[in-house]
């Protein structure tokens with residue numbers, strides 16, 4: 001339609017019902033997708049509470065021992081305004097807490113199953129078979145516990161998730177999280193953001209009705225992700241969507257470097273859209289050139305309209321001199 005052809009039916013008011021995404025807001029008191037963006041190793045908890053779930057100590061070779069406590073618990077979560085999902089969670093949240101180690105660290109995860117079904121934790125990365133959490137004998141029954149222990153390698157953006165059967169149901173119910181392993185030679189300092197693309201089958205018909213990044217549909221449309229113009233922004237992007245074969249991330253107004261699985265130091269692509277299969281991950285790096293608001297969303301328009309859409313707000317650095 002040309003600019004001059006606006007009729008009352010096509011006025012802004014006439015399109016009020018066409019606003020993408022649900023109307024209203026989800027409470028962020030129990031889970032805040034914005035807090036999840038920049039939290040790892042339970043950094044979002046007060047110190048004394050954090051100590052219960054995460055402890056780190058130096059080892060003689062200069063690496064660290066990192067000890068975690070993860071528990072499975074059934075919990076209803078709000079994924080869109082007034083839309084509640086009967087989730088199975090790690091530590092009460094979907095995605096579960098982000099675990100972050102450096103290559104060569106020793107990781108010890110005590111898993112307690114407080115849920116109503118048998119669960120496991122299956123980590124991506126190198127580990128002995130008895131730590132795999134995938135075979136029938138690996139199942140941790142309700143009320144049971146298991147200690148997963150392995151060295152963190154290789155460096156890259158990995159996952160952890162339940163591997164009890166039926167697998168797609170256990171993952172889709174919410175039992176997944178990011179297991180990030182940094183290289184020994186650290187990546188350059190950056191504003192780092194954890195983004196988990198996920199979907200929810202609210203009527204259990206094997207198809208998702210709600211999509212999001214970090215669980216809450218359209219959250220970052222209401223709460224823009226604030227970044228600084230010119231600063232390096234690093235996005236840790238993981239696809240934990242079930243039922244749909246692929247998901248994607250598209251960023252407006254710029255290009256980014258992409259490191260698939262984050263396991264190599266050289267970028268493999270320079271693009272504005274990246275496609276990830278189920279369980280696939282990528283690290284994305286860019287610098288915002290202009291101040292202003294930049295949309296990001298799945299390039300599957302259906303997903304975007306069902307909640308997988310948000311915006312960045314880039315601002316000039318404050319000069320206090």
Ligand SMILES: [Cu+2]
Nearest residue numbers: 119162164170
């Ligand atoms: Cu499970």
